[in-house]
């Protein structure tokens with residue numbers, strides 16, 4: 683995927699680091715860190731983002747087919763569904779990677795329209811990626827500072843060439859804010875290590891810190907716990923709750939049903955590009971269409987899902 687808006691800032695996927703730091707302590711979040719209060723026009727509980735009748739076709743493939751749902755300000759909304767259901771495509775539509783073939787996305791009372799990715803970031807939507815994307819040679823701290831730059835208009839080259847006192851002050855403040863974010867997500871111990879050398883769990887959290895650095899109102903997490911063991915997953919869910927408790931709205935894609943049920947306020951279920959269910963975790967868990975979608979059995983057949 684290209685980033686025509688900021689080609690020079692195209693992050694590379696971090697691939698199998700060859701020198702992971704083996705002695706890193708397990709990440710440990712610091713909930714005493716106060717994040718900036720997210721800004722929005724809509725009030726808590728009102729619709730912050732709305733997908734209205736979204737269809738997206740890629741040639742013959744209908745990735746999204748008339749999808750309708752809303753994310754309310756202040757909630758954690760789970761987006762689930764089998765592989766290929768269209769979950770990541772929803773993120774891509776919300777963040778301006780793709781224009782829908784039909785339908786409209788509303789965010790904080792405005793149509794997203796044909797806004798570009800960086801404009802959507804400034805409106806207040808941030809995301810992480812299913813396959814981690816970091817700037818592998820930059821330190822963890824620098825990766826977060828790039829996130830902050832995406833929100834505030836100062837560019838990285840500008841930071842190098844404009845050597846005014848004001849600029850040094852902004853740079854120092856940006857560094858301090860980035861450090862706070864690393865503390866919040868629990869990875870400040872390795873702030874100065876290159877992203878590529880961070881343990882996998884740190885890299886996942888670093889992506890979250892970088893997304894938070896853009897000061898989003900809505901944070902979209904695409905399988906942030908993929909590849910984690912159960913204990914690591916539980917800790918990540920604590921982090922997601924802590925983010926919500928600071929006033930952020932979270933959209934979470936996660937395959938582990940138990941985790942999704944435990945952390946979300948509501949859940950939307952997609953299958954083959956269509957919404958097949960929406961409701962509280964308990965409602966969704968008991969929905970026969972959801973059970974069938976996950977287990978590949980026709981509705982009504984007996985299953986042993988707990």
Ligand SMILES: Nc1ncnc2c1ncn2[C@@H]1O[C@H](COP(=O)(O)OP(=O)(O)OP(=O)(O)O)[C@@H](O)[C@H]1O
Pocket residue numbers: 740743744745763764765766767768769770771772812
């Ligand atoms: N750029 C693209 N070009 C063509 N088809 C695409 C493109 N992006 C997504 N698709 C197709 O759209 C459908 C939905 O894909 P998507 O990645 O959104 O699924 P997903 O629910 O995120 O699945 P997973 O759980 O495997 O990540 C799939 O059939 C996929 O092959």
Ligand SMILES: [Mg+2]
Pocket residue numbers: 769770771812
């Ligand atoms: Mg996906």
